[in-house]
Amino acid sequence: MSATPTSPLVDHHCHGLVTTDLDRAGFESLMNESTGPSPLGTTLFDSMLGLAIRRWCAPVLDLEAHAPAEDYLARRRELGAAEVNRRFVVEAGIAVFLVDTGLTPDLLTSPEELASLCGAESREVVRLEAVAADVLADGTPPGEFAERVRERLRTSGAVAAKSIAAYRVGLRLPARAPAADELVAALYDLSPSPAGGFRVAHPVVNGWLAWTAVDLGMPLQLHVGYGDSDVDLAECDPLCLTRFLRATEERGVPVMLLHNYPFHRNAAYLAQVFDHVFVDVGLATHNSGALSVAPLREALELAPFGKFLFSSDAYGLAELYLLGALLFRRGLAEVLSGLLDGGDVTTADVERIARLLGSENARRAYRLEDARGPA
């Protein structure tokens, strides 16, 4: 039998699409979170992601698999961004998108626009630091900040909150919610940029935001592991979260560790020992292309099957939705087929595990059937 999970996926962490046509520099700058092509003469097409785009995405644009990068980009421009986006998103086979709307929302499709490309559903994930920055930019006095943020989260309609503490202060989140007076004192340390915006980067404030999401019963997504060059990766090992996780476990609110690479084994351990911890290997899946079965297999060494979720972490390029979904399905099929061949699982187990990872864990953890916002 085929162990390939083909049923529609729930993508529990992704972003929107760009809707403009892209030249080579624009395309490569969106291939991952670095800039490209490099002035030192290298190209991201010479990477596992580049190979995956040429192999799997070229045929979707009516080209031969492995078409050269220049031919690929020319065909992409010929079809136009709208048609390219539609083809890839349809091909990805994703039924529900949980969209992080906190990163450059003006440049990307809204959750509704993204889902409408393929008749899917979408839900919003609200970014805590973006809400805090908006509240501060409104001129909110520090003493009123906490209630304004809570109110914004309560009325957001979002199914989850996302913290980018990893980018701002690292992951050593506090083991208790900061007290009101600590929060107010910390807010006085934040000052606006000359343009008037706030960068929310203070251990007390970022810690308070994460605790507040948990207090409101909102599943908390945390950026973990690698991202762009802003991340101080040594402070983004999920093990840095251990005290926070121990302290929040009794609340029973899901904490979703996103990406995790190259610490996905550490994240899988946390999912095994803490009831409320869930993990994915999104982002690394498309970035490592045909080699992405390795991090998937390593994460599944310890992560309970009810605690692992599919995520594309696609941002900007429609190709990344297709590759995230396709490589997840292929990798999972390879892992499960091996177990089946070895007599370690039954056919019924394979089908059930594929359903859990592909969609059912996300539907349960985010209460997608019955919740449109925090309780």
Ligand SMILES: [Zn+2]
């Ligand atoms: Zn992301």
